[in-house]
Amino acid sequence: MAKFLLSLHVLASVLFIGPVAVAVSMFPRRAKAALAGGPDQAADAGVLRILHRITQVYALLGVAVPVLGIGLAQVMDVLGQSWLIVSMVLTAVAALALLLFVLPGQQAAVDALAPETGDVQREKAVKGLKTLPMTAGVFNLLWAVVVVMMVIRPGSSTGV
Template sequence: MAKFLLSLHVLAAVIAIGPVTVAASMFPRKARAALADGPEAAGEAASVRTLYRITQVYAALGVLVPVFGIGTAQVMGVMGSAWLITSLVLTVIAALVLLVLVLPRQEAVVASLAGAADADAAKALGGLKLLTMSTGLFSLLWAVVTVLMVVRPGSTTHA
């Protein structure tokens, strides 16, 4: 059962977290191009909307990662391990970064591209620096969680 749950956990991580990380990371560059004046801005606006939708959908699917992870940890008897608790805390922080910092700023950019005033576009463009930092933090948190899952410092399961 542990191998089955671990397989589901890893598949969920690859299928959900990979795309949300890539889409969120690509978003600021595409948004900057879409908010700029020029002939290619319209095409970039479509890309921005698509990246926002990918981030939303795969963020929702990402809930499966800790669910399968907790199930795996229970079966393996490692729920009290420091590496697992640290990973869970970092996962919650990554989810909060995504829900509080990344998605609302992406939504603001998409709304400004949907025909809002020039002032809204300028505001959205100004928020891209924080959005870029937020997506970088989100990616870094998941990288640390991944390393903890592989290395499992102090683990005695040797699995």
């Protein structure tokens, strides 16, 4: 059972968190280009909508990763170990960063590209883009730390 849950947990993390990490990383540069105007603004706006949608859908699917991880930890009887608790806290912080900063920043940029958007809303979106690369980087860094902790498992009793 543990091997099955581990396989699902790893597969879900690769298939669901990976696309979010890529979309979150690509979004700020494409948003800056789209909000600057230019000949490819319509194409950039389409790309932004797709990247934002990928972030939303795969983030929702990504909830399976910690759910499977908790189930796996229960089966392996490691739920109380400090490395797992730290990784769960970092996962929660990453989720909060995504929900509170990344997704609203992306939505503001997408909304600013709508034809009926005024200059004030567009300027607000441009200002919001200044923090979006940083929050995207923090989100991805948190996930990278969690992955390393899952591999190294400091203090783990599994002996591997």
